[in-house]
Ligand code: NAD
Ligand code: IPM
């Protein structure tokens with residue numbers, strides 16, 4: 015019997031609505047598979063917690079989380095708490111403190127009807143974005159000088175360490191080698207004359223150790239064009255933290271929307287827990303209405319099970335999502351359906367065991 019202890023951080027807005035469906039899926043798997051058991055511990059951290067206690071998580075929150083096998087997070091951020099506080103003190107803090115330096119974000123078209131791109135089929139949109147997740151533009155370094163004065167200057171410094179840059183690029187090369195895929199680096203060395211010139215150099219240097227991997231290097235503006243106009247160019251993409259954030263929302267747009275995009279925040283050395291979450295936010299515009307799409311959160315469960323080495327379940331979840339997407343009428347309104355979040359979770363479980 016394998017026991018996996020999962021820390022739940024449902025968070026804000028639709029976060030808790032979609033996490034509930036993912037947990038339902040895990041519980042159904044536990045019931046069906048006598049070799050797996052899950053325990054769930056919920057942490058009430060988020061914006062409501064902040065408004066009550068003046069903090070996004072407990073002071074020793076990182077310590078409380080450190081022995082779990084995984085963290086399953088819904089979304090963080092809500093009107094009423096400044097976004098830079100809520101996100102930096104909870105989501106970004108966990109990614110950083112647990113050195114979850116790899117963010118795996120698949121851009122996979124699961125059904126041809128879901129893309130707004132004319133004449134693109136499933137084989138054209140099927141790639142993985144490997145986003146640097148621990149430093150870069152998100153390092154939080156900077157300064158705010160002469161506040162309110164005419165000479166006011168604000169600095170936001172991207173931090174690209176050799177260690178941080180090499181490890182993400184090496185991870186991407188390893189994946190490309192293992193999966194026999196091409197590797198595309200996305201950067202911006204023509205304008206960002208320190209960080210991205212360094213990134214490009216490291217990409218080339220490490221590439222010498224991987225002569226078997228075919229590589230491409232695009233500027234981020236051109237890459238954004240190709241994501242939409244020629245997504246078939248990509249198999250594995252490696253990019254910096256901010257570029258990866260933006261590009262994966264484009265990835266969501268070309269594969270069916272925010273309700274379908276998932277991301278795994280991985281600490282490959284397994285020194286600390288990894289974290290699984292949908293790419294979307296708390297969606298205050300639809301929160302509390304029971305109509306959030308839970309599929310991205312369910313896909314996160316698939317990534318979690320893959321990470322646990324339970325790939326058979328990971329695959330079963332993904333193929334069930336494909337099946338579910340064949341009839342969009344039963345899905346949530348963002349997919350053109352009339353179903354509720356809970357309905358979609360129920361139908362999913364029925365299909366998983368059908
Ligand atoms: P958002 O992803 O919350 O919403 C963008 C749009 O997509 C909205 O129209 C929303 O209704 C729709 N949408 C998102 N997820 C959906 C789902 N599962 N089903 C149906 N529709 C869905 O992005 P935003 O509005 O820019 O941000 C809202 C808050 O969430 C902000 O505080 C932001 O900082 C935060 N945020 C958090 C995370 C995270 O915790 N990982 C990610 C992104 C944004
Ligand atoms: C994401 C989100 C976060 C990010 C925000 C909420 C800080 O947009 O996970 O894509 O930028 O990483």
Ligand code: MN
Pocket residue numbers: 259260263293
């Ligand atoms: Mn984002």
